[in-house]
Amino acid sequence: MNCKRILLLYAAVLILAAAFHVPDTAEAKQQERSILIVYSTLDGKKSADVKMLDLIAGHFTSHVTVVNDADVKAADLAGKDRVIYYGQTKRKLNKKLAQLISSFQKPVTAIGFNAGQFSQFADLSLKSEDNVYQIRSTNEENDTSLESGIRVLKVSGLKGKALYTYKADDGKAHPFVWKTGKSNVYIGLTDLLNNNLLAAKQLRQAFGETPDSTLLYLRLEDISPMSDEKLLLQAGAYLHKRNIPFILSVIPVYVNPETGDKVYMSEKPKLVNVLRKLQDMGGSVIVHGYTHTYRYSETGEGFEFWDAKADQPITSQNAKEPATLLQKEQNFPNEEAYQNYLKPFRKNEETYTRQKLTNAIEDLTAEGLYPLAFEAPHYTMSEHGYQIASQYFTSLFGQVQLSDTTWKTSGAGPFVTNPAMLHGMTLYPETIGYVDQSEQNPLGKVEEHISQMIDFEGGVAGAFYHPYLGMKYLPELVDQMERIPNSEWLDIKKTKQTVKTDKVEIHTSGDGTIQVKSKVSAIETFFDHHQQSPLEKALWILSLIVLLFVVMFVSYTLYLRATLKKRIFKERKNRG
The missing domain is CATH 3.20.20.370 (Glycoside hydrolase/deacetylase)
Structure with a gap:
């Protein structure tokens, strides 16, 4: 087989390998996805509920940006794969924000108040806020009972499919989670801190993620x-x-x-x-x-x-x-x-x-x-x-x-x-x-x-x-x-981890082994890190002085013994 044939065979193998290679799905999703969270709170600060939403959204990608509604710019939406809007408080949103989200061509998930101001949820009507103890997924036959209850917003006016309903005092099932025809999702919750499991379920469904182990x-x-x-x-x-x-x-x-x-x-x-x-x-x-x-x-x-x-x-x-x-x-x-x-x-x-x-x-x-x-x-x-x-x-x-x-x-x-x-x-x-x-x-x-x-x-x-x-x-x-x-x-040893200081680097690459690079000894660590009181420092100095004298004494004793041996050896030789 000549060199030209070898090169052609090698090229064919590379092409086939590329054609049949399937990247890790979760890793590929994380590389592709980028999420923008826009929030409306009473004081404009990130509340505990906003941070909980950040924690949930961070499961789907490591590229999460969290912005207050008053600070959103067109550049914030550029390159994003999904926008999540969270209205914790009722508010008339500024026109610029409403236009930016309304014109966003990729899926939008809205939670809580104010979502009706976006074109994706233009017909949304929030009838009331109820405390409920039974909810049902439209994919399940039976209700789920909730011990402490949750606060939900009764939803109407949206086209698409109800994903979750609750049973009100009138005995009827009322929807509070909707999915529209364009994969936009509305979630009628205002308290995410205490309802994070339900919110996480809905976002997982919105992202099309199937539960793993x-x-x-x-x-x-x-x-x-x-x-x-x-x-x-x-x-x-x-x-x-x-x-x-x-x-x-x-x-x-x-x-x-x-x-x-x-x-x-x-x-x-x-x-x-x-x-x-x-x-x-x-x-x-x-x-x-x-x-x-x-x-x-x-x-x-x-x-x-x-x-x-x-x-x-x-x-x-x-x-x-x-x-x-x-x-x-x-x-x-x-x-x-x-x-x-x-x-x-x-x-x-x-x-x-x-x-x-x-x-x-x-x-x-x-x-x-x-x-x-x-x-x-x-x-x-x-x-x-x-x-x-x-x-x-x-x-x-x-x-x-x-x-x-x-x-x-x-x-x-x-x-x-x-x-x-x-x-x-x-x-x-x-x-x-x-x-x-x-x-x-x-x-x-x-x-x-x-x-x-x-x-x-x-x-x-x-x-x-x-x-x-x-x-x-x-x-x-x-x-x-x-x-x-x-x-x-x-x-943990079978995950990728890095822990480091200026003197220490610890790595795991996912194969169960730990690689360690350390420039610090136990003695050095003791004197560098252990905070000494003035009395402790004085005692250490005194100990070192005593140790020095002991070393000098032992060295001098050994010297005298060696000198004495030499003298005795010479005397014996002279007598010999």
Whole structure:
């Protein structure tokens, strides 16, 4: 076979490979899709409901843009594959916005109020807002009962197909979700925070996504230097025996709430050995803060990236300093003046957050523990904090804080997502809770949430378990999770992750192995990261001086012994 034939055969193989190659569907969708979320709120700010919508939409693409209705420009719609409008409050929209969305040639999803001002929903009439306890999908024969009820808008006037109805006091079925003939969808909900499963279902249907398998994960939570290594090993070994990859949520430093004294992971070699063993047995380490405390509350109980006492972002790099209470935006003449006021506080928050995340990653790495993701203590952190964290981690576990004014509003959508508010991080949501032994039925709430995830299909059933509970509830928790049909356990090592600082880089490429590049030693980490009091520093200096004298003494003693041996040898030789 000559060279020309070889080249022709090679070209034919390439052409056939290109013709028959089918790209990964989910990946292709994510590369193609781009979503614009336009919202109307009372104060023009992103409410918790808007952020929940961001969390849901981020499941379908990592390219989500969130814009207030007053700020939308024609350029915002360019290249977008879908517009989602959310009217949380009734408002007469400006003509420019109405024209831009009305002329948008791709699908539009509208939620809540004001949708009738767009041509896609021109005939929409909202009759009333009702609190309902039974709803029915038009694809199902039976009603779905809702314990707490939901607020829905009664819809009429639209052409197309009703997707969901509810039964009103008159006994008749009234639609509140419609799909028009051009694939535009209207969803008659105003509260997305408490109705995220229903909203997620409708958006998944609007995007034409078929439910995949449900992803399961279980975190062994709040592992600190004071954890009982025997109970931890018992829990991890049990999960390993059941072939369940698990997550080790680790806090590298314990803080004594009464004295402020710190206990470091490096001071607990038995615990470190257990963690290394569990890491080899299928456990994946994630950073759960550095101390999981702020202002000397107990590790595991306190906050770390949010000042809970003042209920505001961190304003000081030193937790011993009293909090500076931030002024409200209404005290300033305009937003620019308010943002300028916040700059020095945000600088402090950034310095504080960077130091904590860097120390946590490098301390664990120095002990042979390789964190693959981040979980914020008590799920609390400002959006600015998430932006900083995204420069260290590619993934976040748990729930997210949905307000920059209070920690008391948090949540998560039902599936893996890449929302705009996390600045590139992927969220693996905690959706089914934890075993609460203070309850009469410690697993009761978990079981309720599992039932919801069974009904949802194809989401994430994420939970956590405290190893100090021993084995009393763990087998039942696992059994309950595994009753979810068509489910599989998440192994973080088999996903693509990157965790990095200036001195450490940790990568997983999806094949189950971890690649680590580290320029930091355990000794260097100790002296770099462990904050010493003046007395501790003086003791270290004194110890080094004593050590120096001991080395000099030993060296001099050895020198004298060597000299004496030489002299004795010479004397014997001379006598010889």
